[in-house]
Amino acid sequence: MSQNLHPLAAALDETLEACPSAAFSLLSRKGRAIYFPSKGILGQSAQAKGSALNATIGTAFEEDGTPMRLPSVMEDMPLGPKALLYAPSWGRPELRKRWQEMEVEKNPSLRGKSFSLPVATCALTHGVSVAGHLFLDEGDQVILPDLYWDNYELVLGHAYGAELVTFNTFKDGGYDVDALLEKVNAPGEKKVILLNFPNNPTGYTPTVAEAEAIQKGLLKAAQSGKKIAVLIDDAYFGLVYREGVEKESLFARLVDLHENVLAVKLDGATKEDYVWGLRVGFVAFGGKGLTPEALKALEAKAAGVVRCTISNASNPAQLNLLKAFTSPTYAAEKAEKYATLRARHDKIVSIFAAHPEYRESFEPMPFNSGYFMCVKPVGVEAEAVRQELNANFSTGTIVLSGLIRLAFSAVRLEDLEKLFANIDAAVRKLRGA
Ligand SMILES: Cc1ncc(COP(=O)(O)O)c(C=O)c1O
Structure with a gap:
């Protein structure tokens, strides 16, 4: 440990080292050194506070x-x-408490399990960054699927020097759990995994059976001595549209799994509550063997990172959200927006059923949740299709990893037919068919 370690950091580290969880050994050098300047x-x-003269x-x-x-x-x-x-660096206390209650309401299997109070961040991007600060040293590997949100490259690769190591996302129309576990079980004791469900860009969430397989595989790896930090990006939480798909966060399966597994929940209001510009997210910790004092120590470290990066998340935004989260109409309002997005998902499913000929132009990737779905053009480069759609069909799409990503969250129900008809026509035109 560095000789220059601040006494407050040393005290937090001692608490973490003394508990049965592997959390301390998963911390980066910066993660060990950070403290909240209390x-x-x-x-x-x-x-x-409360003094007559302040x-x-x-x-x-x-x-x-x-x-x-x-x-x-x-x-x-x-x-x-x-x-x-200013809001406190930790976040407004009443909002943190309410968000934690909501995490349990949304993930009933968290009930009775212990995990930290969430610390407020400047939305999910900053939450990912806080996790990078705490757990990644230059050159450390982060295991993630090959279809991932591209900003992880900047937030974890550029900013912390982490190496992004990918595994195959899909196999036989489902999640390639074996490919994930192969990377986890590769040589090396410390493993940092980053999983995002519903996923950006694919709009895929594992089925219940796949989630169970991930849980079992991580348990086995932990039992064999791997020390695993699982960063769980729940940005699109709650937007699952099909039966048999896991509805709860992976966090709920991992918070009491094994002493060698530390679960880090990165979530927030951005996408779930349709407040992209408000910039409020949260980071919370859970793991078997984390004592209440150790959970507090992790919170203090996260709040220390907040203090050294953004100082504190927006107070007006936190006040606004707290008001919404305690509003009697909040649940009904959310259900209505969910129904809007779900109707678009269902519509896409019915469009594909009604147009088997589209399969000659593009292959839809598995999707069941979130804001997005992806298609893979047949016989022509995705980028060429994107440019053709832009230039001649007045249709904007994103190309990532050879796939065309479609944000159906942003397309009106009545325009979805046209969207896929345009893609089909663009592919056929490019192929000269
Ligand atoms: C998977 C994923 N994580 C995090 C973020 C960032 O969210 P925020 O706007 O809350 O920073 C996004 C935004 O696109 C995302 O898709």
Whole structure:
């Protein structure tokens, strides 16, 4: 351990090292060194809270004691002046508590299991970055499927020097669990895995049987001595449209699996609650053998990373979401949006059933959830199809790993027929058929 380790970091590390979980040995050098500066400006300010005279933190107050503010700013700030103040680096306590309750409501098998309070991040991208900071040293490998969200390359590869090691995503129309486990069981004790369900770009979530197979395989690997951090990107959580598909987060299966498995849940409101620009996400930890003190230590480390990167996530956004999450109409509103997206998914399924000839132009990849699905053009490059669609069909798509990704989340139900007809026509045109 570094001689320059801050005493607060040393105390957190001691707590983690003393517990039966492998969490400490999974931390990166930076992860071991990070701490929450509870004795600095933030800690001293917290101690002075409620003082008659408060000359602590760098915020400004009017002569009447309310937050200093510009009328032009307040014109569009219905949450009032309190929204202008900082949120804690950990996130607003009542929001963290509510989000944790919601995690249990959405994942009933988490009930009664212990996991940390979520720490608020600047949405999922930052959550992934916090996990990179805590668990990845330069040159460390991250195991992930070959169909992945491309920003992992910047967030984990560029920023932390991690090497992205991919496994085959699909086999025989399902998830290639064996390919994942092969990478996990390859030489090396420390393994960091990144799994994202519903997946971007494929819109695939494992079936219940596949999720069980992942769980069993990870248990076996852990029993054989592998120390495994599983980063679970739940960005599109809750948007599962078919029976037999796993509805809960993999986190619920892993939080009490084995002392050698640390589960890191990265989730947030962005996609689930249709608030892409609000920028509120969360990171939470769970794992067999993590004592309540060890969970707190991981929270403190995550909050330390938040403090050293963005200081704190947006307070107006956190206030807004807390209000929504406690609204009596929230559940019904979410059900309505889910139904809208599900209808689009179902429509795509029915379009494929009605147009068997489309199979001559493109092969749909397995999909059952989320915002996206992918098709693989037959006999022509995906990029050529994308350009043709753009140039001559007024149709925008994304090409990733040789596939065309379609965000049906962004296409009206009534336009879906046209979308696939255009792809079919573009492929046939390019092939000269
Ligand atoms: C799989 C996945 N993770 C994370 C993110 C980032 O989400 P956020 O906007 O909350 O940072 C995205 C956004 O596209 C995503 O697809």
